[in-house]
Amino acid sequence: MTASLTNVEVDYRGRGRVLGPVDLAIGEGEIIALVGPSGCGKSTAMRLLAGLEQPTRGVIQRQAGRGETSLVFQAATLAPWMSAAANVALPLELSGLDRRTARARASEALARVGLTGVDASRPAQLSGGMAMRVSLARALVTRPRLLLLDEPFAALDEITRRTLADDVLALWAELKPAILFVTHNVEEAVYMASRVVVMTSGPGVIAGEVAIEAPLPRPAGFRATETFRAAAETVSALLARGMERAA
Amino acid sequence: MKSLTAIAIPLVFIALLLAIWETVCRLTGVPAYLLPPPSQIGVSLAEGWPLLLSSAWNTLFTALTALVVASLLASSLALLTALSPVIERAVQPVAVTLQVTPVIAVAPLVIIWAGLDHPERAVVVLATIVAFFPIFSGAVTGLKASDPDLERLFDLYGASRLQKLLRLRLPSAVPFLLEGHKVAAGLAVIGAVIGEFVAGSGGAQGLAWRILEAGNRLQTARMFAALFVLAVMAALLHALLQMAERRALVWWRGR
Numbered sequence: 001m002t003a004s005l006t007n008v009e010v011d012y013r014g015r016g017r018v019l020g021p022v023d024l025a026i027g028e029g030e031i032i033a034l035v036g037p038s039g040c041g042k043s044t045a046m047r048l049l050a051g052l053e054q055p056t057r058g059v060i061q062r063q064a065g066r067g068e069t070s071l072v073f074q075a076a077t078l079a080p081w082m083s084a085a086a087n088v089a090l091p092l093e094l095s096g097l098d099r100r101t102a103r104a105r106a107s108e109a110l111a112r113v114g115l116t117g118v119d120a121s122r123p124a125q126l127s128g129g130m131a132m133r134v135s136l137a138r139a140l141v142t143r144p145r146l147l148l149l150d151e152p153f154a155a156l157d158e159i160t161r162r163t164l165a166d167d168v169l170a171l172w173a174e175l176k177p178a179i180l181f182v183t184h185n186v187e188e189a190v191y192m193a194s195r196v197v198v199m200t201s202g203p204g205v206i207a208g209e210v211a212i213e214a215p216l217p218r219p220a221g222f223r224a225t226e227t228f229r230a231a232a233e234t235v236s237a238l239l240a241r242g243m244e245r246a247a
Numbered sequence: 248m249k250s251l252t253a254i255a256i257p258l259v260f261i262a263l264l265l266a267i268w269e270t271v272c273r274l275t276g277v278p279a280y281l282l283p284p285p286s287q288i289g290v291s292l293a294e295g296w297p298l299l300l301s302s303a304w305n306t307l308f309t310a311l312t313a314l315v316v317a318s319l320l321a322s323s324l325a326l327l328t329a330l331s332p333v334i335e336r337a338v339q340p341v342a343v344t345l346q347v348t349p350v351i352a353v354a355p356l357v358i359i360w361a362g363l364d365h366p367e368r369a370v371v372v373l374a375t376i377v378a379f380f381p382i383f384s385g386a387v388t389g390l391k392a393s394d395p396d397l398e399r400l401f402d403l404y405g406a407s408r409l410q411k412l413l414r415l416r417l418p419s420a421v422p423f424l425l426e427g428h429k430v431a432a433g434l435a436v437i438g439a440v441i442g443e444f445v446a447g448s449g450g451a452q453g454l455a456w457r458i459l460e461a462g463n464r465l466q467t468a469r470m471f472a473a474l475f476v477l478a479v480m481a482a483l484l485h486a487l488l489q490m491a492e493r494r495a496l497v498w499w500r501g502r
Contacts, residue, residue, distance in 0.1 A: 050403055052399050069403065070403075081421070083501075094406045094414075121501070122501020123501070124501050125501055
């Protein structure tokens, strides 16, 4: 077990209950997709797992400690005044690693996400897809045990999105972190995850789970298989039912 | 070609205005102490050139000194408020009250405090007061303007308060600081002129003093000449700072 939420509830002042009760466990090296409508508490669940927010009630357990959890947001969230390599090296430098070693490891991480020769480039000089890769490299440079992706591809075009999804799976095969990623996209969820968790809003609870019975990383043409289609339909049905109930 | 037109249009407009002005003065025979024709202002400018230039340098030097002092004071105070919410709560109301008090009303007090024998000091203090606020509020806003998701990442990576300040909040504040300094530079010139007016003595031999002096002697053409030099100086300073701001932003953003 890498991390878990047990009976977790979150109340916001003025808004009442926004999440819970929720039970969610992420196993070692597991990839979980969290899908659901906007405002169903997906991002809150993610911040709880990252330790950036505290629950009102319930228990959060994290095996992955500080420095072993990484987070990628919908936007690349890079510091514009730093080079790509400096952005990637930041988590290492903040944890006290010397600058030269940190930069060397940042270069390696950039190469691993398919970016070479951009070490000195500033975020503004990179395309959206490249900036997202830099963000991914920054998340991977600490060799995390838990990787949290908050709608990481939402702002990208379809082709870049699919390429990055494959890249994330390839990186997962290499480093085997547990991954929890939030998405609005059912197909992306089914393609990338070993388990899809569907949430509904008002307050955010888990409406159901669908296990995707196919080995990871997914073979080429997986999107055309019956397994993929059936899983996507089940997830869509769960989402639709959840939305009806919320309405 | 486009930029040439952009420069030519205002120049032609100004030439037209001057021509109308000159013609009206000559046709109506309005006395020169009331409204001197541009040609006479030009003569006055040519004759008084060395004195006007040294006066302009005095005013500019006062404004720049004030800008440097204001920059140091405002940035340090903003940094203190960023470090402690208690300091921020204590300082903000005082800062706002001082800001809305017209500087001209404070001037006589400053002149007494700075010493009646040193009007130039009083002028620097007054210009500093005026230049202080845009830098201070820019810095305070800028220090709070960092990307909340980047802040979350810094928290996730266990950054200390100092690391967050040095590596996130200060760099995030750069565009706001640049803007604040640009506005402050213009205001520092205004502050210097107000200070010189209120000090009202030959101790501070700036352009405002030249205007006062010429006004007292009804040398209206000289007043206009000094005013012209003042306007050109302020415009040049503004253009210079705007260019510096643009360059600095390119460096900050990398593009």
